[in-house]
Amino acid sequence: MTLTMQPHRETVGLKPGLLYIEGEWGAARDGATWTHRHPATGEEIGELAVATAADGDAAVAAARRAFDSGEWSNARATTRIGVLRRYATLLREHAEELRALQALDNSVPVGFGAGVYAVSVEVAADVFDHHAGWIDKVGGQTLDPYQGGDHLAMTFREPIGVVAAILPWNAPFLLYAQKVAPALAAGCTVVLKPSEYCTFSVLRMVELLEEAGLPKGTLNVVTGPGDPTGERLITHPDVDKISFTGSRAVGSRIVEASAGTMKRVSLELGGKSPAIVFDDAPDVGIAAATTVGAVTLGLSGQVCVANTRALVHRCVYDDFIAAAQGMAAAVSYGDPFDPAVMSAPLINAKQLDRVLGYIEKGKAEGARLVTGGERLDGEYAGGNFVAPTIFADVDNSSTIAQEEIFGPVLAVVPFDDEEEAVRLANDTDYGLGASVFTANGQRAFRVARKVRAGTVGVNGFQVEPHLPFGGFKQSGLGREGGQSSFEAYTELKTVLMPLGDEMM
Structure with missing residues (x-):
């Protein structure tokens, strides 16, 4: 039986993808x-x-016109909160x-998208809810003058201006929300x-934002490939900040492009995240299933923070490999609208x-190929499917x-x-995420502090x-999520105000 998406396309009623500029949709x-x-x-x-x-x-x-008008950037906190909360509901x-x-x-399976929080619509709604809550809470300070005198020293946070937000294809709900929610909450x-x-999923989310009451021009959408569409945004002199998730090369x-105008930049650029499995892990089988699942389920390893390196203690190495192989064999592919399908093809x-x-x-x-390593054929031949692939006895320098x-490939080292585990974990150009599997709380905390990664999960990851989410080293610049994300879309201004008639 040959896979086809045409019936689903008709059921969904897919519309052409148009540009959205100043509240108008067009070609x-x-x-x-x-x-x-x-x-x-x-298929097309x-x-x-x-x-x-x-x-x-x-x-x-x-x-720029929308920002300078102040309709959104200077709107009352209750106005911005109301729009973002209505949007989360929609x-x-x-x-x-x-x-x-x-x-x-x-092609992320609908069942996976419903059941896994990180790629769900629910996470996007929660991100908007969360940032709506910051709108009336982040401010500046009033400080005593360092040099004395009759004046006030104050700081304020103001919206940074026009933001170019450039999204990847793999997790549209979360990554759209992580960029758009804090930008709008800050008044950008x-x-x-x-x-x-x-x-197409992103354009529908934009339609819903329009329905929630966002003023025209506050959010605009240009579609198309990186060249020419994205290139114009990153070089445009009137863009104040660029927020990008994607490849290290881009x-x-x-x-480079932002340097001429000193644009503010937030970048999340990928990773080679380790899962460190000690011999006292609570359950080696679960550690293996969790690690292999992150590399094979849902997006088939096309996830920046997936634990694509498993560093495993020799005492439990064979047990880990056996359990990992069993998990890989259980992954199912096919029609993403089929509830039984667990994973997607490559993009x-x-x-x-x-x-x-x-x-x-x-x-x-x-490296020793344990399982996988081939493209799937038969009914899957028309797609970009690769079998879950596990390599054992991998040299960490390979x-x-x-x-x-960025595929369903796990390297087991x-x-x-403990000292060697930490050294291997940090022996990479990246530093986005890591997981530590151990029943020893002191070891877990010790290793989590030593591993150079932006987020470290103990006996799991979420x-x-x-x-805040982001990376060390070449995994990027800045953080998305939480208060730090909101503040990244603001500029900090200092104001000195005399209280008497004399000059300062």
Whole structure:
């Protein structure tokens, strides 16, 4: 039986992807479009507009006018809170529709999207709820003058201005919310560029934001590939801040492009996160299932924070490998609208070739292939499916242990003691996340403090809307989530005010 998305496309009623500028939906100025092919079947799913540089200019100009007007940036706290809270309610009410659109975008199974918080619509709603709560709580300080005298020294937080928010394709609900919610809560205006591989679910979320009462021009959307659409945003002189999640190469380009105008930049650029499994782990089988699940379920390892390296104590190494192999064998693929399907294909043919190339590299460098390593054929031949792949006896300096593969590939590395485990964990250019599996609370805390990663989970890992998320080293700049995320969309201003008639 051949997989097809056409019946689902008709049921969902997919509309063409249009630009959204100053409250109006429309085509690109030159009429150019991009065709999205479904990663599970290769079928044409829908078309979206490819914004020209002129479209990008129009979107930024609309955002600048909206910011300067003060309709949103100077709105009363109760106004901004009301819009964001109404929006969170609308997201929850339309969760089933949004999950279906995501399945047509990136093929994340609807069952997985409903049951796993980090890729659910619920997490997006919670992020908006959380940041709505900061609107009337973050302020400045009033300080005694350092030099004495009859004056006040005060600080204020003001919205940073026009924000270019550039999204990847893998987790549209969470990553859209992590950028748009704090920006709007702080009073900024936004030009949003979703990935061309995951546009339709994002556009529907924007429609709901319009319904919630966001003023025209406050959020604008340009669609299309990184070049030309994204390139115009990151180089535009009237953009005050860029927030980007994606590859390290593009992140480097954004830093370079932002230098001329000193744009503020927030970057989340991926990882090679370790799961450190000690011999006293509460349950080695659960540790293996958790680690393999993060690399194979849902997005097939196309997750920046997935534990794609397993550092395992030699005393439990064989047990871990056996349990990991069993978990990999249980992963199911197919139609993302089928409740029994647990995982997605790779996003496109380019990524398929890239992952298969890394698998061949792992073999060539001497790692032991335990399971997987091949493209799925038969009924899956039309899609970009790769079997869950586990390599054992991996040298931590090898390519598959050092480079971000972004696919269902786990590298298992043995260690002998805690000191070696920490050294191996930190022997990477990345520093996004890590997990520590141990029953010893002191060891867990000790290792968590020594590992250079932005988030460390003990005996598990999860996403929380009120906690900062981001990475050390080449995993990026800044944090998303919590108070620090809100403040990242503000500028801190100092005001000195004399209280008498004399000059300071």
